[in-house]
Every structure is written in structure tokens, then in C-alpha cells.
Amino acid sequence: MSSFPDATALIDRLQPDQPVTLNRPHAAHRAARHFVEHFPGKSLYAVKANPSPELLSHLWDAGITHYDVASIAEVRIVAETLPEAVLCFMHPVKTREAIREAYFTHGVRIFSLDSEDELTKIREATNDADDLTLCVRIRVSSEHAELSLAAKFGAVGDEITPLLQESRQVADTLGICFHVGSQAMTPHAYVQALERVRAAIVDASVTVDIVDVGGGFPSLYPDMTPPPLRDYFGIIDRTFESLPISYSAELWCEPGRALCAEYNSLIVRVERRRGHELYINDGAYGALFDAAHIGWRFPVKALGNDDEHYIEFSFFGPTCDDLDHMAGPFLLPESIRAGDYIEIGMIGAYGAAMRTAFNGFGDTLQFDVEDAPMASLYDGSQTGLLSADNVISFSR
Numbered sequence: 001m002s003s004f005p006d007a008t009a010l011i012d013r014l015q016p017d018q019p020v021t022l023n024r025p026h027a028a029h030r031a032a033r034h035f036v037e038h039f040p041g042k043s044l045y046a047v048k049a050n051p052s053p054e055l056l057s058h059l060w061d062a063g064i065t066h067y068d069v070a071s072i073a074e075v076r077i078v079a080e081t082l083p084e085a086v087l088c089f090m091h092p093v094k095t096r097e098a099i100r101e102a103y104f105t106h107g108v109r110i111f112s113l114d115s116e117d118e119l120t121k122i123r124e125a126t127n128d129a130d131d132l133t134l135c136v137r138i139r140v141s142s143e144h145a146e147l148s149l150a151a152k153f154g155a156v157g158d159e160i161t162p163l164l165q166e167s168r169q170v171a172d173t174l175g176i177c178f179h180v181g182s183q184a185m186t187p188h189a190y191v192q193a194l195e196r197v198r199a200a201i202v203d204a205s206v207t208v209d210i211v212d213v214g215g216g217f218p219s220l221y222p223d224m225t226p227p228p229l230r231d232y233f234g235i236i237d238r239t240f241e242s243l244p245i246s247y248s249a250e251l252w253c254e255p256g257r258a259l260c261a262e263y264n265s266l267i268v269r270v271e272r273r274r275g276h277e278l279y280i281n282d283g284a285y286g287a288l289f290d291a292a293h294i295g296w297r298f299p300v301k302a303l304g305n306d307d308e309h310y311i312e313f314s315f316f317g318p319t320c321d322d323l324d325h326m327a328g329p330f331l332l333p334e335s336i337r338a339g340d341y342i343e344i345g346m347i348g349a350y351g352a353a354m355r356t357a358f359n360g361f362g363d364t365l366q367f368d369v370e371d372a373p374m375a376s377l378y379d380g381s382q383t384g385l386l387s388a389d390n391v392i393s394f395s396r
């Protein structure tokens, strides 16, 4: 893949008329090394956050050997891209066909579940295999996360004890997993969840071999500056060590966002200006799904425009839908106009992955760039993004 020093060099040369996804392999590598070196257990990558095969290869090269896959399509992508990777099928509601193909064709042995129906399905689809690792997902609060994952999955209340006990009978290796919600803004979220794990283990009196604290580790976005990851890792380690589990029990995590948010940014072109509204060539049905649908804030930067007088804009994407609207606000030079380019940062998690071809607008270009991401949790400076939307460094 061709590479440019940065977005400005790219637009100077190409003047692209399509959105451009910029890849930063060095940023993905740095994030992965951070987890490999500092998380006090094994780090899986949650493929749904960004299934790009190039990214998967960068993470593998940086030492990520286990991959959380949620669909048979993700199983196939990872199996094809990284034949030696360990796949963990962590969607609690799978089809029998997917389980069967995963087990018999791709060698998947690790499955999650949150119901007795799913346990039966896994048993039957694997012909009562005796080499399964089963991770029972329990529901925990998402109160400390920006994006809830507390409604859909996870055993609750009276369901937990029988499910753990029955899974113990079937599993060669038994795990408990949870998800505290995405972009968890305090390490305390994990402590609360691990206390639920403690109660579940005590109530069920089973031997647990794996505790998987899921994803939820944060990245940096405007107005969202979380504590350093070392705070998360430290408190998870201490709480895990205090659980009633065997000496050899393993601690796992499944970050998506934290491993790939810094990997991508996006160049868009302004096609029209109407007052404080900019019509750009990517949007709600492209990489800006979260900006449109859940009001997620991303940092922005006008390229090649030195005007330092900033005002607030909202964006319209390229399709014909009113829904294709990103309220922002996005702070950009007052003089910005049609034909100008904007770089939108921190789009690597749940951005590039959400793109559709709706209304014929799915095509993008893709290049590697060498500059730093707009913000980083891993550069040692703890740079924060303030509501101004532009990158402002400050020491904490």
C-alpha cells in the first residue's frame, strides 16, 4: 500500500474526490504492544471493532495471538488472514451452522454463552466435544461506559448458578466473561463487574479457569479523557488476584476500541457550504455512523487552511437522507468552503468498519500515513482532546 507522510501531503498530490481512509500501522502496533506488555493477562482483539485484514496482520506482528470473533464471517476472515491465530467465538447467540463450521472447519474451541439453550446448541453442533473452553457471560452494569452493552446479553440472577454448573460439566475449561460497556471512563467499572464474578463463583461453587474482563477499555475523543490505562490494569490485576479461583486461572481481556481507534483517520472533502452546515463526502452510512447516530464526537482538522478563526459547523453526509447528519459541533476555520479537505481523527474503532454502499457512496481510497494519530493513549504524554474539537495538548 502506498504511503504518505501525512494527510496534507496526500491531498497536495492526489486532490481525492472520494473519502480517504488513512491507516497508521505504527499506532496499531504501539497499542498492541502496550496491551501485550502491560495488561496482566492475555489480550484478545475484538475483531468487530475493525476487521481490516491489514490491521489484523499488524496486531499479530505486535504479539496479539487471540482474536474475539462474533460471526462466522469474522471467523473466516481471521482464519484466512492469520492461520495460526487462536479464535474465540464470543457472541452468546450463534447459529448451529456457525458453531459447526467454526469447530470442525476452523478449529475453534473457545465459545461464549449466556443461556442453557446456547449450551445445548454448542454441545449438539460439536457432537458433544470434550475439548471445549466455555465462557459464561454474565450481565454487568454499563453505568460507567459511554455506550451501553447491558441490555442484550449476559445471564442474570438465578440463571447464573445453574448455567455455570452445567457448563462446568460440559467444558474442559470454564471461563466467566462480561462486558462493562464500550468506552468505560473509570477503572471502577471493572472492579464492580469482578465483584459480580466473585459472587457468581461463590454461589455456584465451581472451579473457574478463566476470567475474561471483556472490552470497554477507552480511547481519547473530544471531551472524553479517561484515566491512564495503567490505572485500569492495576486495579483489574489486584481484584482478579483476590478472586476465589485456582492459582493457575488465567485473566483475559478483549479490547476492540483501545487497540484500533488510533489506527485510522479519514479525509473528507467539503462539497457544499450552507451557512454553518458543511456537506461532506462521507457520513452516517459510511465511517461516521457513530457521529450521526449516537452523537459521538471525533476530532477534526482543516487541511491546508491556516485561518485561526474557528466557528462551529455541523455536517451532512453524501446520501439523500436527512438522517445523514452529524450534529457535532465541529470547530473549523470560518473561511472553510467547498473544495476544502477535512481530516477526521480517531475513526479506527467502529468507523471504517461501519461503512455501507447505501446510495452508491461506499467507495473510498486507502493509504498508509506516517504521522502521529490526532491523540494517543500510548505516547506517554496523556494528551487530551477538549470540546474545542481541535487537538490541544495538556499535561495532567
Ligand SMILES: Cc1ncc(COP(=O)(O)O)c(C=O)c1O
Pocket (backbone or CB within 6 Å): 046, 048, 049, 068, 090, 091, 149, 179, 181, 182, 183, 214, 215, 216, 217, 254, 255, 256, 257, 258, 349
Ligand atoms: C463480546 C465483546 N467483546 C469485546 C468487545 C469490544 O469492546 P470495546 O470495543 O468496547 O473494547 C465487544 C464490543 O461490542 C463485545 O461485544
